[in-house]
Amino acid sequence: MKILVTGATGTVGSQVVTELLARGASVRALTRDPAKADLPPEVEVVRGDLTDPATLTGVFDGVSGVHLITFGGEYFAPLTTGPEIVALAERAGVRRVTVLSGGGPTPLQDAVQASTGLDWTVVMPVEFMGNAAEWAPGVRDADQVREPFTDRLSAMVHERDIGAVAAVALTEDGHGGQSFLLTGPEVLTLRDKVDAIAAARGRAVELVELTEAEAVAEWRANGLPEDTVEFLIHVYGDTPVEGRTVSGVVEKITGRPGRTFAQWAREHAEEFRARGQGVS
Known part of the structure; x- marks a missing residue:
């Protein structure tokens, strides 16, 4: 079988x-710049x-299946071309579709779920473990992580596990709808x-708690758009219960436990090491 993956060079798409x-599937990857x-x-890389x-x-x-993202353009703006994309897929005889959801309805997701010809599965991850890579410069340069709301909880998910669940849904029956x-x-x-990052890199890391105002000022200084700043304040200051409760879905669908953050940290340890830092 051949599967088309959109967003194939992205954080999740590459794992799909x-x-x-x-x-054992054949893969066709869609990208703007092959x-x-x-x-x-x-x-097989194609332009689109x-x-x-x-x-x-x-x-x-x-292709028998398609992995779709719901965003495109600047700052991950929701795609407005869902009906046209779904029509193209249906006419081509696509059978299975996975949709990477950003946490709420979008025009593309709505169009896929309204389809009568596609066997769709929506994949809704909580916080990515890969988000922690944003701390790498501060850890390398100052041995620090600077964050607000340091008592917040997260059941963050490894990107490889997101890809694994999507791959199962695209290659096996029983996950549609x-x-x-x-x-x-x-x-x-x-x-x-x-602590997991410190253990992986072999050197202590200080957790510095920022006030909400200090965090907002840093995020704005780093160029984050205002709606992203507001979103971060919301999810970090009052994390929804779904984001801090283990669902068990990864193990149920893939047949193996989900990857831990300690594992992610070991995989990415070099990104957090200062130049010339050895492993003690």
Whole structure:
């Protein structure tokens, strides 16, 4: 079988590609710039832009399943081309579709779920473990993580597990018409995460608590748009129960426990080490 993966060079899309290849599927990757796509050589890379359906002619031909993202353009703006994308997929005979949900309805997700010809599965991850990579510069340069709301809890999920669940839904029957809330296997404090990074890099990391005002000032100084700043204050200051409760879905769907944050930290330890830092 051949599966089309949109957003194939992104944080989750690249993991969907990896997991599909591991399951023996052929993969076609959609990207705006094939020349910049760093993907395995066995992946068929095609040019296309989900914000412009005119560029998608033929990209759905010959595929049995499609992994779709719901955003495109600047600052992850929701795609407004859902009906056109769904129509192209249906005409090409696509059978299975997974949708990477950002936590709420979007025009594309609505169009997929309204389809009568697609066997769809919505994949809804909570906080990505990869978000912790944003701390890497501060850890490398000052041995610090600077964050507000340090008592917040998170059941954050490994990106590889998101890809694994999507790959199962795209290659096996029995998952159509379902929405999967994906979490990691444990609930973590911010201190837990910082300690895991310190252990992985072999050097202590200080957790510095910012006030809400200090955090907002830093985020704005780093160029975050205002709606993103407001979103971060909301989810960090009052994390929804779904984001801090283990769902168990990864193990149920894949047949193995979800990856831990300590594992993620070991995989990315070098990103948090200062130049010349050895492992003690």
